[in-house]
Amino acid sequence: MSETKGKIAVLTSGGDAPGMNAAIRAVVRTGISKGYEVYGVRRGYNGILNREMDLLTFHDVSEKLQHGGTFLFTARSAEFREEEGKKKAAAICKELGIETLIVIGGDGSFTGAKNLSKYGVNVIGLPGTIDLDIAYTDYTIGFDTAVNTAMEAIDRLRETSNSHERCSVVEVMGRSAGYIALWCGIANGAEQILIPEKFDNNYDKLIEEIKNNRASGMTHQIIVNAEGIGHSYGLAKKIEEATGIETRATILGHLQRGGSPTARDRVYASVMGAYAIDCIEKGKKNRLIGYKEGHVYDVDIEEAFQMTKSIDDYEYEVAGILGTRCEYK
Numbered sequence: 001m002s003e004t005k006g007k008i009a010v011l012t013s014g015g016d017a018p019g020m021n022a023a024i025r026a027v028v029r030t031g032i033s034k035g036y037e038v039y040g041v042r043r044g045y046n047g048i049l050n051r052e053m054d055l056l057t058f059h060d061v062s063e064k065l066q067h068g069g070t071f072l073f074t075a076r077s078a079e080f081r082e083e084e085g086k087k088k089a090a091a092i093c094k095e096l097g098i099e100t101l102i103v104i105g106g107d108g109s110f111t112g113a114k115n116l117s118k119y120g121v122n123v124i125g126l127p128g129t130i131d132l133d134i135a136y137t138d139y140t141i142g143f144d145t146a147v148n149t150a151m152e153a154i155d156r157l158r159e160t161s162n163s164h165e166r167c168s169v170v171e172v173m174g175r176s177a178g179y180i181a182l183w184c185g186i187a188n189g190a191e192q193i194l195i196p197e198k199f200d201n202n203y204d205k206l207i208e209e210i211k212n213n214r215a216s217g218m219t220h221q222i223i224v225n226a227e228g229i230g231h232s233y234g235l236a237k238k239i240e241e242a243t244g245i246e247t248r249a250t251i252l253g254h255l256q257r258g259g260s261p262t263a264r265d266r267v268y269a270s271v272m273g274a275y276a277i278d279c280i281e282k283g284k285k286n287r288l289i290g291y292k293e294g295h296v297y298d299v300d301i302e303e304a305f306q307m308t309k310s311i312d313d314y315e316y317e318v319a320g321i322l323g324t325r326c327e328y329k
């Protein structure tokens with residue numbers, strides 16, 4: 001038997017995202033092929049604190065790629081948020097000989113990883129969140145699938161909204177970011193898009209625009225409302241009362257997080273998973289992996305946290321023009 005090059009552990013943390021399984025599979029198979037032992041940690045950071053991990057084989061990750069969710073389970077760990085929790089996790093990694101921890105998760109999970117690195121654990125992060133709210137990368141695992149799922153749901157909603165000549169408020173996820181809402185807004189040809197980064201809380205103007213749309217002959221309306229704005233039921237009531245148009249609210253909720261990952265999510269997650277192992281091979285420490293301008297790349301975790309990103313003004317402008325707002329300016 002040949003000597004192992006070292007122990008790597010991989011976990012998923014925060015909200016599950018379609019494509020996480022593809023990333024785990026790539027980490028495991030690339031890791032094994034380059035001579036490492038790869039451990040799968042269950043239930044996010046809790047799995048380290050509770051020592052819930054197993055050595056994974058090439059076969060353990062068969063038949064996972066095409067499924068949403070995460071077969072390692074995920075969690076939002078309250079204990080790990082505490083300083084004591086991080087110290088304990090670092091001590092356990094050291095005791096078990098885990099040199100590198102690969103964290104697949106969102107901004108919260110990366111904050112945890114950054115803090116853990118201070119205690120001497122080498123951390124490598126893969127962006128796994130449907131929210132796309134991570135500054136250093138143009139792509140996050142799961143966003144593409146979630147947007148496509150929401151888009152299909154909104155297509156269905158439009159048919160019933162159209163048949164009843166209603167106004168429909170549809171709320172999509174994204175936490176405090178409006179990326180899913182903006183993409184659905186464009187992909188579904190929404191009449192209005194409300195996102196936290198741009199909406200000025202001018203409900204009077206919104207209602208005026210809805211009335212004007214109707215007056216111009218529009219028989220129904222889709223308003224995509226981001227979770228970061230929320231209050232969709234209240235908004236629907238307000239619109240109905242102010243306009244007399246029958247209005248319904250639909251909150252898509254967690255169905256947006258499930259489902260078989262799209263080709264993009266499978267491919268990018270796989271490439272990033274393999275790249276994580278390449279970073280380890282090169283002796284890189286505390287890196288986050290992402291996509292910039294179409295290419296996979298890695299960045300220092302501290303540097304990544306200094307970066308900011310914002311909604312693309314041009315995309316938002318296009319969304320407005322392709323809705324109906326332009327007629328009334």
Ligand SMILES: Nc1ncnc2c1ncn2[C@@H]1O[C@H](COP(=O)(O)OP(=O)(O)OP(=O)(O)O)[C@@H](O)[C@H]1O
Pocket residue numbers: 013014015016045075076077078080081082105106107108109110111112113115128129130131175
């Ligand atoms: N400041 C922090 N310090 C230590 N750990 C943290 C911190 N913030 C978050 N974490 C850890 O990361 C976990 C996941 O974070 P969070 O719930 O924000 O989800 P996320 O990784 O951003 O993913 P998503 O937003 O897609 O659900 C938390 O439950 C916690 O264990």
Ligand SMILES: O=P(O)(O)OC[C@H]1O[C@](O)(CO)[C@@H](O)[C@@H]1O
Pocket residue numbers: 015106129130131173174175227257
């Ligand atoms: O699954 P939970 O804990 O209800 O979290 C929901 C949140 O997680 C996400 O789905 C992913 O961050 C957000 O869009 C949403 O705000």
Ligand SMILES: [Mg+2]
Pocket residue numbers: 014106107108129131133175
């Ligand atoms: Mg997050």
